[in-house]
Amino acid sequence: MKARIQVLACKACTEMPQLLDMDDLMNVASERELVVSSMLVDRVCDPKIIKRVVAEASERDVDRVLVLACQKKDVNPGLLAAYKRAGVNEFMVEYINLRDEVILPHISDKERAQAKAETKAVAGLERLLMLQPLEKAEEVMRTKNVVILGGGVAGRKAAEVAAAEGAHTIIIEKSGSSHKTPGVIMPNSTLLGAKGYGGNFVLSIKAGEKVEELECAAVVVATGGGWAELKGPLAKAFKSAVPLYRLHEQMQTGAVPKGPVVIVDSPDPAGKTLAVQDFAWDDTLELAIDLKKQQPLEEVYVVFQEMRAFGLSELAYKDAAELGVRFIRYDRAAGPKIDPKEPTKLTVKDLAQAEVLTIPIGTLAFAAIPANKDNIGIATALRIPMSPEGGVRRGSIQRWPVSTPRPGVFVCGSAMFPKSKDMAEAEGEAAGLMAGKFVMKGVIEYGGVVAEVAQEKCSACLTCVRTCPYDAPYIGSAGKVEIRIQACQGCGMCAGICPSKAIELRGSTDDQIAQETRTMLGGDF
Amino acid sequence: MIVAKRKPMAEIAEMVAPYKTVKVIGCRSCVAICLAGGEKEVKMLVSALRLKAKKEGRKQEFEGLVVERQCEKEWVEEVEGKILDSDLVLSMACSLGAQTIGDMYPKKIVFPALNTGIFGVPEEQGVWSEKCVGCGNCIIHTTGGICPIARCAKSMLNGPCGGSSNGKCEVNLEVDCAWYAIHERLKLQNRLDLIEQVSPPKDWSTSHSGGRRVYVRDDAKLTQHQKKGKEAVR
Incomplete structure (x- = not known):
């Protein structure tokens, strides 16, 4: 059957900075004869729009889709689900991340951005033509256990909510906890390691002196995390600076900070040792508003590389601006500096005015949190990634705020980065709900984009076995590598490193990548 | 390998x-x-x-x-x-x-x-270390299973030398002293008496000298007759 392509583009981010000519891009993409439907919509995440788009796909008998928007994990999963219902195989939907790969890197070069967007769209279409539909299979979960690591505010809330969903909850608490929660509490215990995969994990738990194996379907990381202090040269340069959270705590006990208050994102503008995560934006807005309400006549400066306000936070931004908070976006190359001889002044180059400003300091706060190493062991045991701040990394602030990139592993509270009690509790509720729903489905889906071994090429060198973070490859009875498909997350690390080229990732083969690259280079190589 | x-x-x-x-x-x-x-x-x-x-x-x-x-x-x-x-x-x-x-x-x-x-051993993914130089006359049964020819900077048969300090080698402080490792291993095995026995000069005739070495397994070799027969059907 001939390919029938739908090109779907989203205006939400792509048109906002007035960088891309989306109509032009659509024309380039839909010139191809195999494109039977092309739609430029306001927001691909909008359920109403999804309905319309998929209805058209059905009508035109579309069998594959090119989505020009942001990254796949930030797009409403309802879009993929709707395509699936309409008979489009989920692995025949290709996402091109215009936001992160075109707009952000080329924000000051319109021509280059447009050219790159066109190249990526055309190459994406080439790749789309080489995709094959893939299927998923199901495996039954052996238990309804949800293991919650940490019996603090977030963990207890997660247990309560997961239990209400019908899951069996087990809290692993490193101290001897006495709080009342549903389910089992294992005091004085820690996680040592995890075998298996989301849906059917086998955890090894050190309980007292004993090491026990514990089967579970999902894990919620609610380990919390302490505050870390600035150390070394940064502490010296920003001697008077206090962390944002501490200023907040002080204000809650009635302290009145000396104005003007300057909040910088990070005392290290190069961002090498400290990074500002999503949390900093909301917390900063909240603090700035509180400061302005407390002392309306004192100036509050927010000196950030960028300030993003998602969802309802946009209202907080509006409130802060109306109260007179001054937002200064600076150039990374000329970030905030303090001359040690004049510690009451901060200089920074304002990006909007292209001018160096001198700001008087009454109180100085910074929003970035230095790395806290408490969670490294947990992340290593569960093979989940860490954020630059040293906490557990969440999937995506927009779509997966309490998920990790690993299915069946959820995270909440200060395990990610220090949070207020309210926030930790709210996240515990969300993570408990996610874990409860995950477990109550009773089955896991696996397959699709997974590694595949050409056994005749395998030299059983163990390179993939040693490399895979999820223990998916193993040497089978024939002395060659086999893949535990349920465990495979489709990351492609084994395929990338296999010295014998015996492994390929389904849905992302060498041929497809080569074809894509060839198109990008103009078909010349 | x-x-x-x-x-x-x-x-x-x-x-x-x-x-x-x-x-x-x-x-x-x-x-x-x-x-x-x-x-x-x-x-x-x-x-x-x-x-x-x-x-x-x-x-x-x-x-x-x-x-x-x-x-x-x-x-x-x-x-x-x-x-x-x-x-x-x-x-x-x-x-x-x-x-x-x-x-x-x-x-x-x-x-x-x-x-x-x-001749290296993969110590971990991406790291290979030398543990044998193919001297043709293995002695590791006397050295706790650790080869001093390959792993000691001086290939000493009786060690350690005076340059061993805190388990490291004076030639390169990042390299473990082979003889320190041998001592620790023998201690673990209750065979420390071995380290006091003086090893005489080694027979180096089996090592790389005098042209290339050829190893022959007569029992595995084909006879001229067998070889000809195989060549005929090629």
């Missing part, structure tokens, strides 16, 4: 520049496993050489091939046609593989793309 490393790109590019038809031949054995000359590395080198030739305006043809074990004639014969068709064979096997091709097809020019290094 034999551990090798690819030569620097500039050196390889200079070697191959004068030749028109170049066959890059890798090996699926040791050098594949040590990530130096398997199919993946062959493909990467071929792509790189192709790009370089194109960039510098040279008309060269590169083709990548991989054989199971390049040190064995039967496997090399599988790509005989390609070898005979080339101006240059660039071997991505260890030097054994490169020399096997060279000996089989003496008119063909064979260049090495790798530097063959050590």
